[in-house]
Amino acid sequence: MLEALGITAFAESVYRALLTDPGRTAAELARSVDRSERMIRKAVAELEELGLVTRLPGRPVRLLAARPDTAIDLLVARRQRELTTVQANARALAAEMNVARQPDELLEILVGQRAVADRFTQLVRGCERELLVIDRPPYAARATPSEEEVTTRLHEDVGVRGLYAPESLELPGALAAARRAVESGELSRVHPKLPMKLAIADREVALLPLVLEDMVESALVVRKCALLDALVVLFDLLWEQAAPLVPVQEAGEPADLGLLTLLAAGAKDETIARQLGVSPRTVTRRVAELLDQLGARTRFHAGVLAERHGLLTE
Numbered sequence: 001m002l003e004a005l006g007i008t009a010f011a012e013s014v015y016r017a018l019l020t021d022p023g024r025t026a027a028e029l030a031r032s033v034d035r036s037e038r039m040i041r042k043a044v045a046e047l048e049e050l051g052l053v054t055r056l057p058g059r060p061v062r063l064l065a066a067r068p069d070t071a072i073d074l075l076v077a078r079r080q081r082e083l084t085t086v087q088a089n090a091r092a093l094a095a096e097m098n099v100a101r102q103p104d105e106l107l108e109i110l111v112g113q114r115a116v117a118d119r120f121t122q123l124v125r126g127c128e129r130e131l132l133v134i135d136r137p138p139y140a141a142r143a144t145p146s147e148e149e150v151t152t153r154l155h156e157d158v159g160v161r162g163l164y165a166p167e168s169l170e171l172p173g174a175l176a177a178a179r180r181a182v183e184s185g186e187l188s189r190v191h192p193k194l195p196m197k198l199a200i201a202d203r204e205v206a207l208l209p210l211v212l213e214d215m216v217e218s219a220l221v222v223r224k225c226a227l228l229d230a231l232v233v234l235f236d237l238l239w240e241q242a243a244p245l246v247p248v249q250e251a252g253e254p255a256d257l258g259l260l261t262l263l264a265a266g267a268k269d270e271t272i273a274r275q276l277g278v279s280p281r282t283v284t285r286r287v288a289e290l291l292d293q294l295g296a297r298t299r300f301h302a303g304v305l306a307e308r309h310g311l312l313t314e
Contacts, residue, residue, distance in 0.1 A: 005075045007050065010035075011043040015052055018065035025060045050075060108221040109210060116219040120199060120207055124149045127158055127201035132235050134198040136165035138216050151184050160186045163235070163242055165194045166267045175275045178245055189242035190262070198231065206231050259286060263299045 002012045017032055018024065026044060030037040044063060047053035052071050056062040110116050124131065131153060154160055162181060169175050169190070182188050197215050200206040206222045208231065209215035222228045243260070262272045269287070273280040287299060296302035 002072070005050075005072070005079060007052075008043070008046065010039070011046045014040060014043040015047055015065055018053060018063055019068065022064050023056065023062045025062055027060075029063070106223050106225045106227075110219040110221065111217070113216050116207075116216060119219065119221065121149055123199055123201045123205060123207050124153055126205075127153055129202050130159045130161075132161050132198070132200040132203075132232070134163045134165075134194050134196065134235065134238070136168050136194050136197055137171065150186070151181065154181070154184045154186055161235075161239065162186050162188045163194060163238055164188060164190045164245060166190065166192060166262075166271070169262075169267070169275065170271050182245060188245040189239060190245050191238055191242040194238065198235065200228075200232060200235060203228070203232050259283070260290065260302060263287065263290075263302050 002015070003009065007015075013033060014029060017029055021032075024032070026037050026040045029044075030040045033040070044053055047065075048055075050071075051074065052066050054064050054066065056064055110119055131150065133150070150160060150162075160181070162178075164178060169178060178188055196209055196212055198206065198208045204224055206228050208220055208222070210218040210220045222231065259272065259276065262275060267275070269280045269283045273283045276283070287302075290296075291299070291302050294302050
């Protein structure tokens with residue numbers, strides 16, 4: 001129980017023995033716990049230093065255990081002060097780091113949603129020319145602030161290319177946010193099978209999940225190296241396979257461009273109907289008509305054929 005306070009298991013057993021039968025001598029303790037008197041005296045010295053054992057006056061020297069609630073409360077308070085001092089020293093050491101050398105580190109691991117969200121914001125703000133983003137849930141940061149950061153960079157003439165997963169467009173308000181990004185100048189496409197979240201700034205630094213099973217609790221920062229080059233190639237390949245995301249009307253008969261885009265993204269009828277503001281029956285009927293018109297075998301094939309024939313444009 002007391003190991004967390006730096007007390008050895010044997011010293012704790014001696015302390016417990018004194019709590020059960022106070023006033024024993026070192027020799028008596030040695031016989032009761034079947035250890036040498038030398039070991040007992042060492043454990044007693046350890047306990048005395050922590051204020052858990054005191055000596056009664058007179059000869060032979062008899063030992064008394066301090067009340068555990070009072071004594072341990074004092075030890076916990078002392079340990080908390082020590083840990084607070086260690087934290088302060090760590091911050092002081094961090095302040096002494098040579099910040100100018102940090103960009104030379106190829107890889108950096110981030111732990112915690114707050115750290116991941118803050119680094120994404122930092123990456124977006126530091127981008128000067130081109131921002132490449134693969135957008136898919138779950139998210140480490142709330143959508144609105146992240147959207148505002150990217151939109152701000154668009155207005156500052158930073159080129160943004162965004163790849164969206166179908167599930168990211170199913171979230172409330174997500175499609176409207178994607179439309180706003182397109183209207184602001186973002187080049188946006190939809191891909192049915194995006195392997196992970198990814199952000200690349202100026203092809204010089206990337207942010208991606210460290211563990212794919214939990215894409216918000218930890219992340220990896222990658223700077224100029226072969227791995228970063230491979231991530232850029234991956235983004236470009238996925239971009240070529242994706243269908244452009246174009247604005248769609250919100251009520252009435254679904255616009256074919258918007259419908260085809262959502263089909264290419266692999267969205268289901270219920271999702272398409274919700275995003276276009278029409279009934280699922282209307283979507284099902286129009287999908288069947290489009291498959292027949294395009295000679296497509298599947299819904300996704302219809303989206304691919306539409307893009308190949310130039311029906312979808314950025």
